[in-house]
Amino acid sequence: MDVFFYMYKKELLILGGGSALLLFIAVSAYFFLKKWYLRKNILKNIKKIEFYVAGGEKSGELCFELGNNYILLEDFKTAENWYQEALKIEPDNEETYLAMAELYKKINQYQKLKNIYIKLVEFNPDDYDVIRELGWAYYYCDEFDNAIATFEKVKFMAPGDVHTRYSLGLLYLNKGEKYLAIEEYRELKKLDERKAQSLFNFIYPKGKSLESEFEQFQIKHKPEKNNKKNPAKQLDKAQAPEQTQNKKAIHPDNTTQQTSDTNKKKAQKNKKISDKPQKNDNSQSS
Numbered sequence: 001m002d003v004f005f006y007m008y009k010k011e012l013l014i015l016g017g018g019s020a021l022l023l024f025i026a027v028s029a030y031f032f033l034k035k036w037y038l039r040k041n042i043l044k045n046i047k048k049i050e051f052y053v054a055g056g057e058k059s060g061e062l063c064f065e066l067g068n069n070y071i072l073l074e075d076f077k078t079a080e081n082w083y084q085e086a087l088k089i090e091p092d093n094e095e096t097y098l099a100m101a102e103l104y105k106k107i108n109q110y111q112k113l114k115n116i117y118i119k120l121v122e123f124n125p126d127d128y129d130v131i132r133e134l135g136w137a138y139y140y141c142d143e144f145d146n147a148i149a150t151f152e153k154v155k156f157m158a159p160g161d162v163h164t165r166y167s168l169g170l171l172y173l174n175k176g177e178k179y180l181a182i183e184e185y186r187e188l189k190k191l192d193e194r195k196a197q198s199l200f201n202f203i204y205p206k207g208k209s210l211e212s213e214f215e216q217f218q219i220k221h222k223p224e225k226n227n228k229k230n231p232a233k234q235l236d237k238a239q240a241p242e243q244t245q246n247k248k249a250i251h252p253d254n255t256t257q258q259t260s261d262t263n264k265k266k267a268q269k270n271k272k273i274s275d276k277p278q279k280n281d282n283s284q285s286s
Contacts, residue, residue, distance in 0.1 A: 042072050060090035067099060076107050094123055101133070110140035128154045132164055144175055162192045169199045178203065 046069045049062055063086035070079035080103060086096045097120050104113040117134035124130050135150035148171050154164045169184035181203055189196035 039073070042069050045069055046073075058085075058089070060086045060093060060096070063089065064093070064096055064099070067096075067103075071099075071103065076103060079103060092123070094120065097123075110137060113137045114141050114143075126157070128157045128161065128164070131157075132161075132167065135167065139171065144171060147171055148175070160191055162188065162195050165191065166195050166199055170202060173203055 046066065049066050049069070053062055053066070063082045067079045067082035067086065070076075070082060080100070083096055083100045083103070086093065090096065097116050101113055101116045101120070104110070104116065114134070114137040117130065117137050120130045121127075121134050131150060132154050135147045135154065138144075138147035138150060148168065151164055151168045151171065154161060155168065158164065165184050165188040169181045169188065172178070172180040172184065181199075185196055185199050185203060188199060
């Protein structure tokens, strides 16, 4: 420890960087050697199995094992060929179909994946896990109606299946049927709040209010009532201003005021007449 105390800061940084580099090289070398050793064993196993197959001991199990080994080598085309050879020998082997399904998922061959799961559903018509996977295969093939119908079947078989509710919510949202996605969210919330929140974030990515959206939808889709307006009522409303003016004109107070104003005008006129100078009769006679 005293050695580090007397070292300069620059020297300590160089020493630390060198140590980190050596550690990185050691870890990388360990993983490289491990991968190399596993690959060596896989190739050795493949040669051994192919020797037996070439010797006339070809079986569905050996072909299946060869497919699995080529999957580990990421040689997917060769793996697919060996799986197909296994199915020629054992056409009802579910394990081979499942392995091929995983292969097609890795290489994004969704049409082939769909066909595999259709076959698996024939083997297991009551296995809703397999039927759900078929639903997702339909989805990846852009067959949304078939996907929804498949998930609805699973929902009927297992109403409490969280994954099915979640998948249906996403499918309805993708199809533009937001109201049905909200319904699935409400049911999912009773089963798994965390999963329901995940679906909610897809439905409302900007954090909008679910209740306000639901109320607006109900108002928009509310059944229309008979809104034919009564013509008599419309006429009454149209004539309302005119009737108000008439009522104002014949109001008793207004009539009294008009009468008093008329009397005043007459009195002023009489007064003007009386104020005019009258001619003297005497001056006329003279």
